[in-house]
């Protein structure tokens with residue numbers, strides 16, 4: 259194992275693994291450490307209960323990295339339509355259709371393990387990437403011209419730049435003394451995979467309930483991934499309850515839009531929070547993905563923001579390296595921070611606003627919400643803008659995402 263790198267990435271989740279791939283082909287030496295061995299294979303009938311709605315911008319990034327084909331070979335499901343409705347105290351609804359904006363689809367639903375394994379698989383193709391896994395680090399320190407990590411076997415790894423992509427509870431962020439602002443939502447997301455009586459028609463479906471949004475996201479062979487955000491106590495009950503009761507509750511909550519629930523897989527629940535770090539960078543360190551920001555999953559934007567971070571950060575680092583500059587200097591890293599912080603904050607605020615708007619059950623707000631949904635549904639330019647925004651055609655996109 260090498261002990262001296264240009265870049266050390268902590269965490270090989272979707273964002274960290276994408277960063278390593280984006281730095282391939284350069285003469286930078288990359289180390290990537292991970293404390294959980296990623297799942298690389300599974301039987302075809304097994305679905306990961308964690309999935310992501312991947313925007314067109316993220317798809318372009320994966321295509322440019324040469325990993326999209328690996329994902330398609332495993333399993334990706336395009337969705338062509340989206341139906342969103344709110345039927346408490348009246349009725350409001352909005353439909354999005356890829357055909358209306360001349361696109362082949364609105365995005366893809368992909369299991370997180372599909373994304374991660376396709377990215378990690380590629381490490382073996384590159385001489386400049388070393389994957390160190392499973393391993394934990396015990397210390398992290400920053401010096402003037404390098405930073406170093408000590409692994410649990412006592413080995414010390416040094417780098418010009420450390421990238422923290424170790425998720426929402428980032429230890430890298432904590433040790434670096436970067437604080438976070440935010441709060442826990444009164445929501446946990448129950449996730450599972452179900453088979454429904456009727457076809458999902460390759461559409462993403464989302465109903466807003468008084469307790470939170472319930473989404474059915476299309477997967478292969480008539481299966482759908484469920485993300486049901488609700489109060490923590492109800493979420494715990496939904497995970498623990500008898501499977502037949504769960505089927506009934508889910509069917510009722512979804513107004514039987516896809517008929518009966520025929521099959522239910524393993525269930526899990528995740529506490530949801532809004533979180534944003536005060537800084538993404540300090541000398542010799544950059545944070546990206548959930549280590550820098552966490553967002554409510556109601557519009558499926560979290561990892562898409564993280565992938566834009568990955569593309570922007572690697573663009574800045576590669577340009578600096580080509581110009582012979584110090585890739586770990588704060589001046590360089592601040593370019594990435596300035597680039598991404600505003601866009602991420604805008605999306606965090608928008609998702610928080612939606613969560614509050616749809617959680618408010620007072621009659622005037624319900625009325626305005628239904629009116630707003632129905633009017634937007636008829637206002638083609640606004641609707642087209644919204645759908646394009648959701649697909650990632652927004653802001654100052656990094657070159658690899660265009």
Ligand SMILES: Cc1cc2nc3c(=O)[nH]c(=O)nc-3n(C[C@H](O)[C@H](O)[C@H](O)COP(=O)(O)OP(=O)(O)OC[C@H]3O[C@@H](n4cnc5c(N)ncnc54)[C@H](O)[C@@H]3O)c2cc1C
Pocket residue numbers: 268269270271272273274291292293294309310311312393394395423424425426429447449485528546547548549555557558559560561562563564
């Ligand atoms: C219910 C739910 C539904 C969601 N749906 C969507 C969606 O549809 N679309 C979307 O864009 N986003 C979605 N998200 C958000 C998305 O899952 C996250 O944004 C994404 O997982 C963040 O990726 P990441 O690589 O930054 O972090 P993580 O996925 O958390 O990965 C962090 C990695 O670091 C490793 N690690 C952690 N600590 C250490 C350590 N000390 N040493 C070494 N390695 C370490 C972990 O093992 C892991 O591999 C959803 C989230 C939830 C909860």
